[in-house]
Amino acid sequence: MRRPRALATVALAAGVLMLSGTCTSTAQDRAAAPAAGSGGLSGVAACPGLEGFSCGTLTVPLDHSGGVQGRLDLRVAAADNVKAPKGVLLFLTGGPGQPGVPFVEGLSKKLTPLLKDYRLVMIDQRGTGAGALQCPQLQKEMGSSDLTPPTAQAVTACAAAVGPDRRFYSTGDTVADLELLRRALGVRKMTLDGVSYGTYTAERYALAYPQHVGRMVLDSVVPQTGYDPMDRAAMRAAPRVLTTACEAIGCRTDPAADLAKVVDTYDNGADVLDALTTWEFVDPNYAAMIDALHQAAGGDPTALRGLIAGVRQGSAATAEELSQGLHASTLCLDGRYPWGRADTPVAGRQEALEKAAADLTPADYGPFDAATATGLGSMLSCLHWPRTPVPPLPPEHRRLPGVPVLLLGGDRDLSTPLEWLYDQKKLTPRARVVVVPGAAHSVQSRAASDKGRQAVFDFLLTR
Incomplete structure (x- = not known):
């Protein structure tokens, strides 16, 4: 995602x-066509600098049920x-x-x-x-990442900026x-x-x-x-992925064992998972990550900390490149969380999250831990997201x-x-x-x- x-x-x-x-x-x-102004492409013309393509605008209702007025123009x-x-x-x-x-x-x-x-x-x-x-x-704190943990203040400020219309995303x-x-x-x-x-x-x-x-x-x-939102499949898959990558590059370490030791030693599971799932876009062989994990498991976390910091810096993105406001609005409306959905009162969500953490076992998170599963960005964004009406899911x-x-x-x-x-x-x-x-x-x-x-x-x- x-x-x-x-x-x-x-x-x-x-x-x-x-x-x-x-x-x-x-x-x-x-017969089922939208009301005038709700559909059809307008302003169609050659896309600037893009030969063979035309650009236009699709105008859609803000609220497809018609209960709230407003339109959106989609390029x-x-x-x-x-x-x-x-x-x-x-x-x-x-x-x-x-x-x-x-x-x-x-x-x-x-x-x-x-x-x-x-x-x-x-x-x-x-x-x-x-x-x-x-x-x-929120854009500054999370950039283009799903997993970087945001502050509660950034989340609530985002929801306030989007306003009540956040239920339409x-x-x-x-x-x-x-x-x-x-x-x-x-x-x-x-x-x-x-x-x-x-x-x-x-x-x-x-x-x-x-x-x-x-x-x-x-x-x-x-x-x-x-x-x-706990990303359990990714946590369980990490040993398989790293071991396969290690075999491909002929490394002589055990990255699965190194990963487990690093998380246990430094209590940094969310940071490590965030860095790993970003690093695949840099190098699907994970060579630098495998080496940094091995050094950290041996007692020197310098390289790993440098990679984590570099990933955070390199994941910066403008809202026009990837909108964290839209990201949070959509995931919180679509998602199912330990406390329920976004229409659940904020009071009581933290207790439900803590209970879910207590119920987790190593079979759920592999070499990581319960703190990783409950401390990822997508989870924390929606933990602090204000109560919002949700649409039905299929x-x-x-x-x-x-x-x-x-x-x-x-x-x-x-x-x-x-x-x-x-x-x-x-x-x-x-x-x-x-x-x-x-x-x-x-x-x-x-x-x-x-x-x-x-x-x-x-x-x-x-x-």
Whole structure:
């Protein structure tokens, strides 16, 4: 789910939403069309500095139920090949909090083999890009990380800055925006392909609008059951990932044992997990982290502390790059926490969190500890988030539509570990799994190997 900009390296974790076919809306779709001003692309013109693409604005209701007035203008970029034989390819960026339009140029190069058959479209989802939710102190403290612990003051100041409208930034609201985009683009059936948080959005779209889904690619999977704020799968996966990486580079240490000793000795599990899940964007072999963990386990934490500090500095990001205001708003609305959801009174949340910590066992957190599981940024952001009305969530164990689905992951990914991919497989009737050795997060855009990208090309171009 996270979108770090580690050590000044901007990583692109995003999702692809594929729209299959360019046919016009059905009569049923037209009857269900939004009110005037709520849908359709306006102001369409050539994207500045981006040949072959046009940019426009999708205007959507702030409140899709119509109870609260207001509109949001979402920036959209679309390739000019409007008659692409296989329809529209809508690429959904990650986070939540990352815009889409700024990444069109880079992504189009990665997906070149698809672009004769698909029309590439990207959107700045609500609360991102030019319309980013602005929370200066939370942005400064967390940058582009999910896991860096924020202060309570930064969280409450952010919620106050966003105000009561924070209840309109759930994934369900984004899904409703995408349905308006589908109508505006004039397509009837869509194939969904997401990366990182984009996989969750794609899954939620498929559950809400199964009749409009033809095919799905889910890369770096967040399961439809939702993000675990304790990040237990990542903690348990860390020994496997580090050991595999160590074998690949021929190191002579035991990084799993070193990790366990470091957390036990220095009580720094949250910092270490944050650094590890950022470092995969720098080096999926984790070479510097493995060496620093070994030195720290031997009594010298200097290198490890330097890497942790460097990760914090390098993860800095503006709200326009990744909005922490949107990130908190969405995760707190979507998430299930030890105290319940965001509509639970703030009083009593801390006690519920402490009880959850006491109930954890080593089987839950592997080489880490209960303090790590309950002290991560996503957990603490929502611990302090003011009480907010929440939307209903779809039944979490409802299976995805019976369409072809490619589940894609890297064996070095700690941001969305393979364990999540296999959790989603259980809820995916026609799943094909491709795991890319040596790849970390966001296989389509970042893996050195072409295995994952070729799997996507084959999947989407073969009927």
